[in-house]
Amino acid sequence: MNRTEFTHAQAEIGFLDRIAQKPGLSNLARLSLQSRKNQVNAGLRDPGRGAYSPAKAIVTYRGAPVRGVHGIVAEFGSVATAKFSDAVAAVAASISGVLNDFGPIPNKSQNQILITGTALGSFGFEFEEAPSAEAQLPLDGTTAVSQAFELVAELLEASTKSDEELSEPASRLGTRAITMVSEYLDKLIAYEAFCSVSTGSHTFSFSSVDQVRISRSRLSIENISEKNVDFTGQFLGAFPAERRFEFMTQDGMVIHGRISADIEDPAIINAHLNRTFTIKVSARTVGKGRPRYTISNLPW
Known part of the structure; x- marks a missing residue:
């Protein structure tokens, strides 16, 4: 619990x-x-009340570097694991709203993952988030690493589907976090490998190296555009637990969007309903999908 x-x-x-x-x-x-x-x-009364249960993920590989269930080329295993770890740390930082476009990944030491075993079926590794002093009391019941495991798996799966389906997880991450996931795929392609990822809520497998190549191209900055947009109108409401908002423009269009982690108290929006504001949002578009909006600054 x-x-x-x-x-x-x-x-x-x-x-x-x-x-x-x-x-x-x-x-x-x-x-x-x-x-x-x-x-x-x-x-x-259960003695385990409040006990911290670390998030886990299993990543297995197929392709040129894999020797059935017997083993995996050490060079590839080392490189792929490092890139996967970096991607998880970057996604965790992006979820927390502290990831910049350049420089070291923030909070990387708090978002470490452990290799706790080898995974068979093909050959791969079992990962677990490293315990930290703060892990006992996550405010929303999940840690950043736990959310990152799920979001990485969701992003990889969505990259094999439509632009609309990819737009949803892509809208929840900063550009650098998506780039780090892309760099992980680059290493798979370089070694002619493809992977399967299993987390608490997602199980996904690439079917071939060619599919990895397609996913990598769809996660490129050429396929994902972002621009700032202004809207004038009124907030209809905010949903703090989900960090989402609704806004109706002066011409009657209702937009739905995310509230970034830069806004510490999203519930404050509900104290400013039915008043006219001009808001600035970022609009991210994947391929031919609809734009997804995110607000990072409030207009008052």
């Missing part, structure tokens, strides 16, 4: 207590409420 689940369990117990105190409840209803309360309490 992570911190978010623990908080929700405590809130549910309080809710059940309030309901049980209401007059007019049948004995069956009271028994049902008490049964649920006992169930939730049992989870809270």
